[in-house]
Amino acid sequence: MTYVPEELLPATRRALLHRLAVAQSEGRAPSVVAAVVRGGRTVWEGSRTSVEGHGPDGGVQYRVGSITKTFTAVLVLRLRDEGLLSLSDPLEKHLPGTTAGEVTIAQLLCHSAGLAAETPGEWWERSSSALRPGLAEVLGEEPFRHEPGRRHHYSNPGYTLLGSLVEAVRGRPWEEVLRTEVLEPLGLDRTSAHPQAPHAGGWAVHPWADVLMPEPLEDLGLMAPAGQLWSTTADLARFAVFLARGDDRVLSARSVREMRTPAVPAEAGSPQAGYGLGLQVLDEGGRVMFGHSGSLPGFVAGLWVSEADDLAAVVLANCTSGLPASGVAVDLVRIVAEAEPRIPEPWRPLPVAEADPAVVAITGIWYWGTSPNVLRLLPGGELSLGPVGPVGRGARFRSGPDGTWIGLTGYHAGECLRVVRRADGSVEHLDLGSFVFTREPYDPEAGVPGGVDPQGWRGLDQ
Known part of the structure; x- marks a missing residue:
């Protein structure tokens, strides 16, 4: 039977509360609320506050900042899965008339379109949206900082374009599309574009005085x-499970696995392992995590998931800076x-x-030249191919048309694995993007490129 995780041990719960309490105290946050998810359900909730007797719970809204981008990315992937667009399409195809029409939808999703980090003019997070009535004001006269696709x-602004793309394809406002296509189906009834009571107020804490x-x-x-x-920790916990x-x-x-697969490497010196399609990816001491950070004046937020550990954590606080929510x-996941x-x-x-x-x-041992590899059949019908030792390339494959297999990960992602048979139907070798894998190292009976020396393996005369 499937293992159902029990409640956390008292020592673990105390360690989680201690970490949250230290964060609130040292970060001098008016309040902070958190949740931990294991096995698809919330197993711990905690909060700390500067006001006696008024601790927030999982139903109190905080502003989540750039975690919003992940929701927007989900909407774009839905359009792709419905066949309404391709991620390789230029923006101009679906949202004509911008000064960034040459960039692709995929580049916008993974922040490789070369666009500026911020809008021109006043700090957009603290100024009226009336200063940016159209995309021309969002992008400015010089929207690019780098050549698209290079870094x-x-x-x-890139995600503003994606939101406008959703509106153009759906013919409805971004907020309405999000509510009907994501929030309502997932039961996220405390996630909204505008604050709904009870909600926290956003605060700036003086850096040198309390x-x-x-x-x-x-x-x-x-x-x-x-x-x-x-949103709330309760809603974001459900979103993390999704x-x-x-x-x-x-x-x-x-498709959600595709979102959390790095599409571009992170900037040099960044703690990120990369950025997927609307999701950040971290490597924390060998623990790969995906999620997103968020901040707006008065609020910081973090949502992170470890698939290998079947764990997720959400942290929300109402301070502009000081508490590193992510x-x-x-x-919390590590603890x-x-x-x-x-x-x-x-x-x-x-x-x-x-x-x-x-x-x-x-399945079994196959040799690429002299390098032994193991082909395994996985639950769900996928194949994995990987080196016997620590050096080599590994990949997973799903079944494709006509008995072929299509690479899903690593160097061989998108490449075709074919089983090459002899006239009698027996297997001669595997062909993986022109690489020949044989049952014996350089099997003379298989179609090894360049042929095999007729004298075969031999020692060296002294």
Whole structure:
């Protein structure tokens, strides 16, 4: 039977509360609220506040800033999955008339379009959206800082373009599309474009004195798809489960896996391992995590998921700076993962439908030249090919047309793996993008490019 995670141990719960309390105290945040998800459900919630007896809970809204971008990316991937656009399409094809029409939708999603990080003019997060009534004001006269496709450069205007793209294709406002296509199906009824009581107020805390002042609350207008949303830890916990598992009512597991696959490397010196399609990817000491950080004047936020540990954490605080919400969320995942490691599912034989004898027959050791590799049949019907030792290229494959297999990861992503058979139907070798894999090193009976020396393997005369 499937292992259902029990409640966290008291020592783990105390360690989580201690980390949150230290963050609130040292970060001097008016309030902070957090949640940890394990096995698809919330197993811990905590909060700290500067006001006696008024601690927030999982139903109090905070502004989540750039976590909004992940929601916008989900909407774009839905359009792709419906066949209404391709990620390789230039923006101009679906949103004509901008000064950035040459960039592709994929480049906008992964911040490699070369666009400026911010809008021209006043700081958009703290000024009226009336200053940016159209995309011309969002982009300015010189929208590019780099050649499209050459490097990762985080761009808030890029996600404004994606929100306008959604509106152009759907023919409805971004906020309405988000509500009907994502928020309502996932049951995120406390996530909204504008604050709904109960919600936290945003504060700026003086850097050198324990005093504070309220931050202005601006409607971001066209910039909303880059950072407008308000949400709660309870809603974001459910959203984290969706990002880990998918939900066919919104986006398939395959598409959310694509979102969290790095599409571009991070900037040099960045702690990120890369950026996917609307999701940041971190490598924290060998623990790969995906999610997003967020900040707007008065608020900081972090949502991070470790698929391998089946854990996620959400942290929200109402201060402009001081409390590293993303770092705290990562720490909460680490605390649980180290204190209570995930118990693996029991091994089970494959179901009959996935145990194709012809596929089972090609598993085992295959040699690329002299390098041994293992081909394995995985649950779900995928194949994995990887080196026997620590050096070599690994990849997963899904079945394709005509008995071929299509690479999903690594160097061989998108490449075709073919089983080459002799006239009698027996397997001669595997062909992977012109690489020949044989059952023996340089098998003379297989079609090894360049042929095999007829004298075969031999020692060296002394």
